[in-house]
Amino acid sequence: xxxxxxxxxxTTLRDGSQQEGLSLTVSDKLRVAEQxxxxxxxxxxxxxxxxxxxxxxxxxRAKTELNLQNSILVAFGSTRKAGIKVGEDNVLKNLINAQTxxxxxxxxxWDMHVTEALKTTLEEGIAMVKESVDYLTSYGLEVLLDxxxxxxxxxxxxxxxxxxxxAASSAGASSLVLCDTNGGSLPxxxxxxxxEVSKHFSSLGVHCHNxxxxxxxxxxxxxxxxxSHIQGCVNGYGERTGNADLSTAIPNLSLKLGxxxxxxxxxxxxxxxxxxxxxxxxxxxxxxxxxxxxxxFAHKGGIHTSALARRSxxxxxxxxxxxxxFTRYLVSEMSGKATLKIKADEFGFNLDDQSLxxxxxxxxxxxxxxxxxxxxxxxxxxxxxxxxxLMKEFFxxxxxxxIADWTSSESSHTKGDLTCEATxxxxxxxxxxxxxxxxxxxxNALDAALRSAIEPFFEDLKHLHLTDYKVRVLDxxxxxxxxxxxxxxxxxxxxxxxxxxxxxxxxxxSWQALLxxxxxxxxxxxxx
Numbered sequence: 001x002x003x004x005x006x007x008x009x010x011t012t013l014r015d016g017s018q019q020e021g022l023s024l025t026v027s028d029k030l031r032v033a034e035q036x037x038x039x040x041x042x043x044x045x046x047x048x049x050x051x052x053x054x055x056x057x058x059x060x061r062a063k064t065e066l067n068l069q070n071s072i073l074v075a076f077g078s079t080r081k082a083g084i085k086v087g088e089d090n091v092l093k094n095l096i097n098a099q100t101x102x103x104x105x106x107x108x109x110w111d112m113h114v115t116e117a118l119k120t121t122l123e124e125g126i127a128m129v130k131e132s133v134d135y136l137t138s139y140g141l142e143v144l145l146d147x148x149x150x151x152x153x154x155x156x157x158x159x160x161x162x163x164x165x166x167a168a169s170s171a172g173a174s175s176l177v178l179c180d181t182n183g184g185s186l187p188x189x190x191x192x193x194x195x196e197v198s199k200h201f202s203s204l205g206v207h208c209h210n211x212x213x214x215x216x217x218x219x220x221x222x223x224x225x226x227x228s229h230i231q232g233c234v235n236g237y238g239e240r241t242g243n244a245d246l247s248t249a250i251p252n253l254s255l256k257l258g259x260x261x262x263x264x265x266x267x268x269x270x271x272x273x274x275x276x277x278x279x280x281x282x283x284x285x286x287x288x289x290x291x292x293x294x295x296x297f298a299h300k301g302g303i304h305t306s307a308l309a310r311r312s313x314x315x316x317x318x319x320x321x322x323x324x325x326f327t328r329y330l331v332s333e334m335s336g337k338a339t340l341k342i343k344a345d346e347f348g349f350n351l352d353d354q355s356l357x358x359x360x361x362x363x364x365x366x367x368x369x370x371x372x373x374x375x376x377x378x379x380x381x382x383x384x385x386x387x388x389x390l391m392k393e394f395f396x397x398x399x400x401x402x403i404a405d406w407t408s409s410e411s412s413h414t415k416g417d418l419t420c421e422a423t424x425x426x427x428x429x430x431x432x433x434x435x436x437x438x439x440x441x442x443x444n445a446l447d448a449a450l451r452s453a454i455e456p457f458f459e460d461l462k463h464l465h466l467t468d469y470k471v472r473v474l475d476x477x478x479x480x481x482x483x484x485x486x487x488x489x490x491x492x493x494x495x496x497x498x499x500x501x502x503x504x505x506x507x508x509x510s511w512q513a514l515l516x517x518x519x520x521x522x523x524x525x526x527x528x
Contacts, residue, residue, distance in 0.1 A: 005260045006253060007175070007205070007229040009043035009104075009144070010036050010246060012277070013058075014076050016237030017047075022281060026057045027468050030065055031280050031489065031496065036234065037071040039273045040266035041246075043144075045074045045104060045231075050094030059098045070263075074144070075100045079107045079132040082120035086135040095136065102142040104177075105132055109164040110153030122160055126167050133171035143173045144229075146207060150178040151185045154193055165201055175205045175229045180218060183211025183241065190218040194225035205229030208244045210236065215244035220252055223259060230261075234274050235285060235292075247274045248290045251323050271324035279375030279487060279498075282470050291323045298327075340384075347381055349388040359387045369502055370474045370485050376500035378490070378520040379513070385523075394522050395454050397515070398425040398432070402442045402507055422449040428457045443469065443510045450518065460525035463492045464518065471506060486510045490517040492524060 013029050016022070024032070029046070036044050046062060047055035062073060075098035080089040095103045107129045108114045114125040129145070136143045145168040147153075153161040165176045178194065190206070198204055206222035206229070208215040219230050230253075236245030247270060253259040254267060274292040278285045287295040297320040320326050340359055344351045351359075362383070363373065373380040385391045403421045422445035423436040435453035439445030447466065455461045468489035486501045486509040497520055501512025 004228060006223060006227075007042040008246065008250065008261050009045055009074065009205075009229065009231040010041045010234060011045040011076075011207075011231055011243060012036070012233040012235075012237050012281075014045045014047050015239070015243055016233035018239035019237045019242065019283075020239075022237060022283060024054075024281065025468065026054055026061060027489065028280050029054075029058050030061065031468075032277055033062070033066055033068070033071075033073070034496075035273045035276050035280070037068045038266075039234075039269050040070045040262040042071065042262075043074045043102065043104075044068070044071045045076050046100070048076045049098040050077075050090060059100070063099060070266075072102050073100045074102045074104050076104050076106075079105055079128040080135075082118050082124050082128060086131050089132075092132060092135060096139050096141070100141075102144065102174075103136055104144040104146055105136070106146040106148050106179075107132075107164055107168065108149070108153075109147035109161045109179075110149035111157040111160045113149060113153075114160075125160075126163055129164055130167035130171045133168050133173050137172040143168075143171075144175045144177060144205070145173040146177045146179050146231075148179050149181045151180045151190065151193055152182060154197075162197070162200060165197070169201055169203075175203050176201055177205035177207050177229060177231060178222070178227075179207040180209055180215075181207075183209030183215065185214070185218060186212060187214055187217045187221040191221035191225045194222045194227055198226035203228060205231065207231040209238065210241045210244065213241075215242070216248045216252065219244045219249045220257070223253060224257075234277055235281075235289070237281070237283075245289075247292045251291050251318070255318050255322060267322055268324040273324075275372070276375050279372060279470075282472060284472075291318075292325060296320070297325055343380070344384055344388070347384060349384055349390065351384070351388055355387045359384060366502075370483050371500055371502050372485065373500065375487060376498045376513075376516075378497035378499040379516045382499075382516055382520060382523075392523065392526075394428070394458065394519065394526065396427045398427060400424045400446060400449070400511060402445060404442060420445040422446040424449045424453055426450070426453050428454055442507050443514065446507075446511060447514055450514070454518075458522055458526060460492075460522065461518070463525070464521040465491055465493075466514075466517065467491050467496065469510075471509075474502070484509050486513045488513040488517050490521060492521055495524070497521075 012032055017024055033044050047058055049055055049059045075095050077091045077095045080086050080092055086092055108118060108125055111122055114120060114122055133143050147164055150161055168176055204227045206219055206227045208218040230249060232244030232246040232249060234246050236242040250261045254261045271292040285293060287293050290296060297316055340356050401423045406418045420442050421438050425434050433453040435449045437445055437448035437452050439448050451461060466488055470487045472485045474483045474485055483502060483504050484506045488499050489496055499513045499516035501509035503509040
């Protein structure tokens, strides 16, 4: 077994965001960062300050809204431009202004990219690296260097590639990260290169893309060859075929090889965090994803299940509980009572076996219908509160109604004015309240009407704000009749929680999530 500590950098918020179809709001980025911090990731690469307004806002909001307990936020950028003094380079200025403890800068380590892409000399390429690292460290910043295209550059011009690393190292870079940017390297080559480079430098890292399907294998080989820093994304997000999947690399390194990646006690959070991030990002995970997929430990009938009943390791390479997953018997009841007991204890609920089994049965039915409680912490706690008899009825909904009026313009039958009006009827403390409000859409109108009805009774409601709203179509083959899943994020300024609704009617699904969001918030602020 190994005692070596491996630093882990997650680049979902930067490199991972380059995946086709992946678009994160600033609020999304903050929520993903919170999950990565919960998991105990060493570094979270937040984006490229100055590259676009979204990343500018992220780093500004992170200063006050992101309270990291375990991770270090990293700002990403590049070396100075050719022919520009470091003090005049806007990229370096933006890195300093981001006010993070650590920065990561990318440098060209393939000679062809220096002469053809940057249109400058190799000597200038070396100077760009050395001066940039020296400048940033003079501000007290930890500097990680991403040597772009290193494995291709090492093959083409070994001397230049090593000189790039030497320039960064001599200027004070803390990690020299060898990047397989095109993702075409194979494991044996990666291992050989890292072994050779480690004869000259310490504190090596690796950043692998998955174009040859070897990103995780290449990452492991690099660590075995001496690397002590790895980069990738939870769930393997990234441009083209993605980055190394940290959901696989982390347990392989920790459970199979004995390296310390994230804290051991955090490994059991790997599956729920991977699922939660997938929901925030709004891209469905592969069920067959190693370790964290819903089918990773799923078994059908016959010899497998009968053997598993006697010994779990007959058909499971690790105990699924080690990574927060669980065994599923597809022809019998889904296991999971122990997991529910752990969650109940976390919430402070005293639930007996009968109550836990009732919750489990309810969860099975709801998840079959499309609910996903790992991404809806607020709704899940309400579900368990109901079973524990700890729910308080703040108000009772009699009915709600939404009217949408659309009037076409004179110039076009596809353009016009849309107005939405919602009416809710509720009973609060013996009073029947009817409230009607307008909004810029049906959900906004419902939110406004419900708040108008109950806010006079619960002043704390004014502190609750919806921060995000997501819709996923669950069975697109049914066209406009498909079921939809709605996730709503809400904050009271101190905590953010997620709630969920599922229905063939998107307004009903939204109403379910909205109600849970309000009730959860009231439970936090109103005395029972």
